[in-house]
Amino acid sequence: MIKKRVFxxxxxxSISILKNRHTLSNLSNPFLFIVSGHPFFLSRYKNINSKxxxxxxxxxYFLKILxxxxxxxxxxxxxxxxxxxxxxxxxxxFNYIIISHAINKKNFERNIDTQFGGIEKKFPKKxxxxxxxxxxxxRTLDLSKKFSANYNFILNDDLIDFKIYKKIIFQIxxxxxxxxxxxxxxxxxxxxxxxxxxxQYTLSLSTVKNMILFYNLEKLILKNKIKSIFITLEGxxxxxxxxxxxxxxxxxxxxYQHALVTTSHFSMFLDISKYLSPTKILTNGEVSYNFxxxxxxxxxxxxxxxxxxxxxIVFNSQDKLKCLILPAGFExxxxxxxxxxxxxxxxxxxxxxxxxxxxxxxxxxxxIEKYKNLLKNIKIxxxxxxxxxxxxxxxxxxxxxxxxxxxxxxxxxxIYYYDKNNRIQIDPLWQLKSKFVVKNQEELKSxxxxxNVTNKYKINSxxxxxxxxxxxxxxx
Numbered sequence: 001m002i003k004k005r006v007f008x009x010x011x012x013x014s015i016s017i018l019k020n021r022h023t024l025s026n027l028s029n030p031f032l033f034i035v036s037g038h039p040f041f042l043s044r045y046k047n048i049n050s051k052x053x054x055x056x057x058x059x060x061y062f063l064k065i066l067x068x069x070x071x072x073x074x075x076x077x078x079x080x081x082x083x084x085x086x087x088x089x090x091x092x093x094f095n096y097i098i099i100s101h102a103i104n105k106k107n108f109e110r111n112i113d114t115q116f117g118g119i120e121k122k123f124p125k126k127x128x129x130x131x132x133x134x135x136x137x138x139r140t141l142d143l144s145k146k147f148s149a150n151y152n153f154i155l156n157d158d159l160i161d162f163k164i165y166k167k168i169i170f171q172i173x174x175x176x177x178x179x180x181x182x183x184x185x186x187x188x189x190x191x192x193x194x195x196x197x198x199x200q201y202t203l204s205l206s207t208v209k210n211m212i213l214f215y216n217l218e219k220l221i222l223k224n225k226i227k228s229i230f231i232t233l234e235g236x237x238x239x240x241x242x243x244x245x246x247x248x249x250x251x252x253x254x255x256y257q258h259a260l261v262t263t264s265h266f267s268m269f270l271d272i273s274k275y276l277s278p279t280k281i282l283t284n285g286e287v288s289y290n291f292x293x294x295x296x297x298x299x300x301x302x303x304x305x306x307x308x309x310x311x312x313i314v315f316n317s318q319d320k321l322k323c324l325i326l327p328a329g330f331e332x333x334x335x336x337x338x339x340x341x342x343x344x345x346x347x348x349x350x351x352x353x354x355x356x357x358x359x360x361x362x363x364x365x366x367x368i369e370k371y372k373n374l375l376k377n378i379k380i381x382x383x384x385x386x387x388x389x390x391x392x393x394x395x396x397x398x399x400x401x402x403x404x405x406x407x408x409x410x411x412x413x414x415i416y417y418y419d420k421n422n423r424i425q426i427d428p429l430w431q432l433k434s435k436f437v438v439k440n441q442e443e444l445k446s447x448x449x450x451x452n453v454t455n456k457y458k459i460n461s462x463x464x465x466x467x468x469x470x471x472x473x474x475x476x
Contacts, residue, residue, distance in 0.1 A: 001421040002042045010034060010045050011266050013194045018272045025175040027240045027276075028210035031201035035235045037264030037424025038400055040330040048197060050190045057193075064200050071205045072169070079159050094152065094224040095127045097217070099231045099242065102132040102155060103329075104360035114360060115232045115258050117307040122475060123230075125152070129220060132156060133213075133238065135361070154220075160212045168211045176202045214241040221249050228252040233281060234259060235267030240276055247275040256282045256304065260402045260428035261291055269295045284308070285471040287431065308406055309470040310387075312463060322353045323415075323448070324393040324407060325378075328400035329361025335371065337397060340417055342374045343441040344448075352448055357381040357389050359401065395448065400426045409466035411459050415447060432465050434458055 002010075014032045026032060035041045047057070098120050102108045113120050120130065131154045160168075179199035186192045201207060220226065226249070231242050233255035246253040255278035261268070271277075281296065282304035283289045289303045325341060327334035334356075341354045356378055358364050368380060381389050386406055390396075396407040397415045405428065408414050414435045416427055429435055438444045 001039065002037075002045060002424070004423060006045075006048070007034075007037060007042070007264075007424055009190065010048060010194065013191060014267075015270060015272070017198070018270065021175075021178070022244075022272050022276060023171070023175060024211060024214060024241075024244070025171045025202060025207065027244060028207045028214065028237050029175075029198065029201050030206050030210070030237055031198050033235055033237050033240075033267040033270075035265065035267055036262060036426065037266075037422070038328075038330070038426045039332060039419070039422055042424075044197070044201075048190065048193045050188075053189055053192065053196075057196075061196055061200060065203060068200065068204045072203070072208055075205055075208065076162075076165060079162070079165055091129060091152065091154070091220065092223045094129045094220075095227045096123055097129045097131055097220060097226055097229045098123060099131045099133065099217075099229065099238070101135055101232070103135050107360060108132070116230075116256065117258070119256070119304070119307065119473065119475075120230075128152060129154060129224070131217070131220070134158075156213060156216065158209045158212050160215055164215050165212075168208055168215075171211070172202055172207060210237050210241065213238055214244070217242065217245060218248075221245060221251070226251055228254060230254050230256065231278075232259075233257045233268055233278070235265060235270070239268075240270070240272070243276040243278065246279070252279040254278060254280050254282055256284075257288055257292065258284055258306070260400075261288050262425045262427065262430055264425040284469075286468040287465070288469070291431075303471060303474070305473040306470040307473055309467070309472050310406065310409060312410055320392065320394040321351065321448075322355060322393040323395040323397055324389050324412065325354055325356040326396055326398045326401045326403045326407065327356075327359055327362075329359035330400070331362060331367070333399050334358065334362060334367070336419070337399060337417055338371060338374050338378065340438075340441055340444065341378055341397070344444055345377045347445075350445060350448075352395075354378045354397075355381050355389055355393060357383075357386070357403075359403075394454070397444075398428075400428065402428045404428060405466050405469045408462040409470070411463060413454065413459065414462065415444065429465070432462070434461055 011034055014034060018026060018032055031044060098116070100113050100115050100120060103114060107114060129152050134156050176199055179195050179202060183192055183195045183199065186195060229242055229246070229251060231239055231253065233239060239255065242253055245251070281292065281301045283292060283301060284304065284306040286303060289301060292301050325337050327337050338356065344350050345354070358367060358380065364380070368375060383389050386403060390407050390410050390412060393412055395415055396404055396412040397417060398404040399417050399419065404414055414429060416429065416435055416437045418437050418439050420439055436447050438447065
């Protein structure tokens, strides 16, 4: 695992490149955007250290470069022969673009947007383009009914004209050449490894796809009378590409901070240039507003609220010995929480029902098949609504998922599973000091078997915190 000191150094090198060279290829490079200290985001930096660079390191690097170039080459044929069903060129006379995320096919078909949470439905449909980033490899062809009924819906399929594709390839090779020179002029092993890895990601399909996204959005802006673009705010490259379009075409960009913010979040606070930032940041509640105003000019921040704010329905009865497991959308985290619960249930005297609610990012069918041995005594939730699972439980076991906020808002008792290998902050309830923290199944056992764990004062403090985390939606 990456230590805090190393994390800070990686962040420093990243901001140095972006500040001095905020080119399109750099703003598209995912390697330069460290979203947070979560192990999932830090995994790409695991081989960056001060050790001497050996022959195997270079062999591995050249093999990855070769693989990346092969992918980019074959992707050209995909863009050339595959038909673009989105018809971006035919869309005109719109004033707004909402950029959101297609994460789960069922939710997408039901018009459930887990990022904006219904806020997107407040926009005038006849004047708004709904542009979805395709995170789950959904095919436009499979969703043809949805798109025929909604002519202003676009599912980004990463296709572009051949001329622009050639332009993209030229741009990434120019940046690659700059980084190669940087590598040869750098003596420090840590810095050299950072630049080597950065150059590898520069010549990657993920960077190319981000640049395609930029040019497709530019087409929409040029074809329409776009006044404002609404995006989510987490610190991903696409957000800064939208900020670049804001600068180029003098349009407003409103960035909605819909998820958690911790002290380990980095790229969402990047101060690359005064032009590469949103017009306004819209927060989901008071907790994030108070934190963000310490990092960003508070005149740029507005509390918008969230539809996730819900008044408490009923106080959970004391005899429900059920625990809801709420992982974030990473398989590694889901597996860690599952293993902890499995180990706990190995002891026949430990009697509690665990309900695992998988994040929409996780493919439920393949996950169940892969880990069926660990799921023997643990129920997988099939409920569409989170509220149904919450209403049947007394405890909630979590690590990095903001869904825990909705659980404690209804009176569930939070138990944070601390990752001893990762000292970097990823807990969405990091400001809530009264929660329970466990490192193993023995500590989990001591909490689940306590008689006084449900004291009313403590539960009310959880509810009060949650009511500030998500505040009621205010569109005035």
